[in-house]
Amino acid sequence: MLTEAEMKANMQRYLDGFNKNDPEKVISLFAADAQVEDPVGSEKLIGKGSLADFFRQSVASVKQLKLEAPIRGSHGNSAAMAFSIHVEKEGIKTIIHCIDVMTFNDAGKIIDMKAYWGPEDAQQL
Amino acid sequence: MLTEAEMKANMQRYLDGFNKNDPEKVISLFAADAQVEDPVGSEKLIGKGSLADFFRQSVASVKQLKLEAPIRGSHGNSAAMAFSIHVEKEGIKTIIHCIDVMTFNDAGKIIDMKAYWGPEDAQQL
Incomplete structure (x- = not known):
């Protein structure tokens, strides 16, 4: 099992991958059989092929991810973080307030x- | 299914129950067969009897819960919030940085x- 510090470092790498416009770095953090529900309530993406397409598109459309509070660990193999997603598309700026919960396998x-954000968490600037 | 605004209002009531030192208000927000894992990685509490004992103790020991970022909804029946837990015991002040994820039934x-916080998220002041 990863330590809390290792889980938090991986979540920081996820943010960094977006902020350095490096989708392959983001994708490399996931297991081959990973599941992603982003946002929670939408259809789950299962397996690295689906994830890779999703993250290539989302890294391209996101300008910045900004932590809103320190990343949290747990007493298990999960960690969570609150951050904002800054998107700019055709001159329109949007901020989405999101909380991600990530669970790690023993290989790290x-x-x-799971990404918790709803329609009301997105604000057009 | 609750709206996003309704889920967020219930999570605010959870914070208010702690901050008004009103454990019964907190307990009233849970279904009879609710499950609580606080912190994630510890044994789950199942059913209102176990929850009631847990929340009576924790409301008594918590001085304040403070939101660290806006409460998030989702596209489903879950919502999430990042907050800090301020505890004072025998003159020692502790802050725990926590993220709670709550799932609601149709009765609201x-x-x-699930409460995400680990040993490293607790700081003694």
Whole structure:
């Protein structure tokens, strides 16, 4: 099992991958059989192929991810973080307030990610 | 299914219950068969009897819960919030940085709560 510090470092790498416009770095954090539900309530993406397409598109559309509070660990193999997603598309700026929960396998890869944000968490600037 | 605004209002009531030192208000937000894992990685509490004992003790020991960022909804029946827990015991002040994820049933009660915080998220002041 990863330590809390290792889980938090991986979540920081996820943010960094977006902020350095490096989708392959983001994708490399996930296990081959990982599941992603982003946002929670939408259809789950299962397996690295689906995830890779999703993250290539989302890294391209996101300008910045900004932590809003320190990343939290747990007493298990999950960690959570509150951050904002800054998107700019055709001159329109949007901020989405999001909380991600990630669960890690023993090899240190993300096996499950859930992103909590709803329509009301997105604000057009 | 609750709206996003309704889920967020219930999570605010959870914070208010702690901050008004009103454990019964906190307990009333949960379904009879609710499950609580606080912190994630510890044994789950199942059913209102176990929850009630847990929340009576924790409301008594917590001085304040403070939101660290806006409460998030989702596209489903879950919502999440990042907050800090301020505890004072025998003159020693501790802050725990926590993220709670709550899932609601159609009657508007919490059926599942997961609290993400680990030993490294607790700081003695």
